[in-house]
Amino acid sequence: MTSTSKIQPLRLADAESGVRHVFVRDLVLQAEIGVHRHEKRRQQPIRVNIDLTVKEDARPLDDRLENVVDYETLIEGVRRLIGAGHINLVETLAEQIAGLALSDSRVITTRVRVEKLQVVKDAESVGVEIERRRSGLER
Numbered sequence: 001m002t003s004t005s006k007i008q009p010l011r012l013a014d015a016e017s018g019v020r021h022v023f024v025r026d027l028v029l030q031a032e033i034g035v036h037r038h039e040k041r042r043q044q045p046i047r048v049n050i051d052l053t054v055k056e057d058a059r060p061l062d063d064r065l066e067n068v069v070d071y072e073t074l075i076e077g078v079r080r081l082i083g084a085g086h087i088n089l090v091e092t093l094a095e096q097i098a099g100l101a102l103s104d105s106r107v108i109t110t111r112v113r114v115e116k117l118q119v120v121k122d123a124e125s126v127g128v129e130i131e132r133r134r135s136g137l138e139r
Contacts, residue, residue, distance in 0.1 A: 033046060110131070111130070
């Protein structure tokens with residue numbers, strides 16, 4: 001990476017900074033998504049990947065779910081977003097997922113990838129990846 005590059009890597013788990021990496025890999029769901037006529041009123045498979053950087057708390061985990069960012073709660077939220085009705089753009093869904101992730105105050109940064117799996121015959125997938133950071137935090 002050159003010094004002029006504006007692309008910064010997502011900082012994952014880092015003991016020195018007290019950052020934990022929470023992720024969801026290859027979540028495949030059926031969604032009503034797309035702008036084309038053949039995509040309306042029908043579901044198609046999508047794949048969702050989510051990476052979170054999470055600020056670790058000074059208190060002990062005590063082996064209790066409420067003391068961590070729960071990936072199951074995040075997945076349920078993604079299912080609710082998809083179940084709410086037709087979405088035109090994968091970009092819109094990615095932004096909604098990022099907003100959902102950042103609604104937990106412990107999440108610093110999120111990277112979200114949404115892929116359509118059966119749109120282009122010669123491609124395994126097409127889609128978008130975004131990275132969002134909690135506002136007010138320095139880079």
